[in-house]
Amino acid sequence: xxxxxxxxxxxMTDDFVGVIIKALSAxxxxxxxxxxxxxxxSTLLVGPPEALFxxxxxxxxxxxxTGKHCVLSATISRGCPGEPDDPRCHSPALDxxxxxxxxxxxxxxxxAAAPQLSVHTVxxxxxxLLGAQQHMDEIEACIDLCRQSxxxxxxxxxxxxxxxxxxxxxxxxxxSFCRFGAPDGHVAIDLTVSANSPSLA
Amino acid sequence: xxxxxxxxxxxMTDDFVGVIIKALSAxxxxxxxxxxxxxxxSTLLVGPPEALFxxxxxxxxxxxxTGKHCVLSATISRGCPGEPDDPRCHSPALDxxxxxxxxxxxxxxxxAAAPQLSVHTVxxxxxxLLGAQQHMDEIEACIDLCRQSxxxxxxxxxxxxxxxxxxxxxxxxxxSFCRFGAPDGHVAIDLTVSANSPSLA
Numbered sequence: 001x002x003x004x005x006x007x008x009x010x011x012m013t014d015d016f017v018g019v020i021i022k023a024l025s026a027x028x029x030x031x032x033x034x035x036x037x038x039x040x041x042s043t044l045l046v047g048p049p050e051a052l053f054x055x056x057x058x059x060x061x062x063x064x065x066t067g068k069h070c071v072l073s074a075t076i077s078r079g080c081p082g083e084p085d086d087p088r089c090h091s092p093a094l095d096x097x098x099x100x101x102x103x104x105x106x107x108x109x110x111x112a113a114a115p116q117l118s119v120h121t122v123x124x125x126x127x128x129l130l131g132a133q134q135h136m137d138e139i140e141a142c143i144d145l146c147r148q149s150x151x152x153x154x155x156x157x158x159x160x161x162x163x164x165x166x167x168x169x170x171x172x173x174x175x176s177f178c179r180f181g182a183p184d185g186h187v188a189i190d191l192t193v194s195a196n197s198p199s200l201a
Numbered sequence: 202x203x204x205x206x207x208x209x210x211x212x213m214t215d216d217f218v219g220v221i222i223k224a225l226s227a228x229x230x231x232x233x234x235x236x237x238x239x240x241x242x243s244t245l246l247v248g249p250p251e252a253l254f255x256x257x258x259x260x261x262x263x264x265x266x267t268g269k270h271c272v273l274s275a276t277i278s279r280g281c282p283g284e285p286d287d288p289r290c291h292s293p294a295l296d297x298x299x300x301x302x303x304x305x306x307x308x309x310x311x312x313a314a315a316p317q318l319s320v321h322t323v324x325x326x327x328x329x330l331l332g333a334q335q336h337m338d339e340i341e342a343c344i345d346l347c348r349q350s351x352x353x354x355x356x357x358x359x360x361x362x363x364x365x366x367x368x369x370x371x372x373x374x375x376x377s378f379c380r381f382g383a384p385d386g387h388v389a390i391d392l393t394v395s396a397n398s399p400s401l402a
Contacts, residue, residue, distance in 0.1 A: 006325070006359050008393065010211040010272055017399060040400040041325055041393060044358055071211055073274045075327055075391050077359040081337050124207070124242055126276055128329045128389060135332050135387075136282050157245055158207050158278040158389070186336075188329060188359070190276050190391040192209065192242060198218060199241040 002083035004046035007074035030055040048091035057170035064195035107175035114171035130186040203284035205247035208275035231256040249292035258371035265396035308376035315372035331387040
């Protein structure tokens with residue numbers, strides 16, 4: 001299993017370089033569990049979901065705390081058949097023994113246990129299940145989790161929009177990534193997270 | 202068939218609102234063929250690929266021409282089973298009669314015929330075929346098109362990175378979106394396009 005993300009951080013300010021460099025220290029607590037590689041377009045993170053999502057969350061929260069309008073955009077993937085197995089990615093979160101009837105309550109527990117970071121975010125994401133038939137059933141189940149999550153959730157064309165504190169928002173994203181599609185299946189998320197938008201109603 | 206995109210434009214400048222508002226006029230020539238709806242996170246475009254991709258291209262090129270570092274991020278989708286049929290989206294680009302052996306030469310012709318806009322871009326994208334088995338075969342065929350396109354193409358984890366003029370780059374994206382997966386299949390692209398990055402080697 002190979003799990004990771006290509007993510008980018010967009011602070012809408014002349015000092016975007018300074019803001020990004022300052023926020024990068026938020027990744028430090030995760031560096032022993034994640035591979036980190038940056039080029040001119042995105043940063044690759046490779047590792048288990050329980051490090052991957054909190055790392056992106058903390059980096060985004062540190063950026064949002066500047067008060068500048070900022071966006072994190074990410075392509076997150078697990079189980080792509082073209083990628084190698086990587087022991088660093090092995091995770092109890094992809095435990096095949098949990099039944100479909102138990103997974104929603106387990107996901108809701110994890111979201112309820114998420115830390116509150118006092119950073120208001122608006123996110124939208126699409127969940128893709130590849131190589132699977134009946135993929136829409138799992139997507140509907142994930143939308144149902146969003147509705148029950150306690151976060152503000154609304155359908156948009158091609159994605160679901162969420163609003164709430166960065167803590168439970170990233171917990172919901174992590175649960176969506178891990179709990180839908182086969183544990184060894186090819187699953188991807190296309191994610192946008194925004195804070196401090198002047199257009200926010 | 203329902204075809205569209207949720208896209209966002211990120212100019213990394215204090216005057217991001219002014220830059221976005223000024224660039225929006227680039228959409229005007231496409232407004233009769235596209236539905237356009239904006240909220241605080243993204244803009245929805247609905248319509249045929251031959252309007253959708255040039256509209257995003259021209260908006261991005263207008264933004265990049267300011268010289269500011271800017272990024273366009275988009276979730277592009279066709280044939281999602283949860284979406285309604287929309288006559289505005291009917292397109293000869295999704296003509297089922299072209300054979301698999303003819304599609305690569307036809308795509309290369311379209312890329313070669315693309316206008317040169319004198320805007321250097323770096324893009325990365327992931328192509329997702331949903332509800333299809335053997336989805337990796339089509340993804341490999343698309344990667345092969347990228348390699349033959351005349352653009353600089355490099356594999357990254359979870360995506361393919363392209364570099365070149367915005368004209369052929371967006372033409373390649375449009376061809377990738379239309380020519381892989383069944384003509385009536387559910388296909389999505391997760392796209393990032395960047396210009397004027399200070400990190401660009």
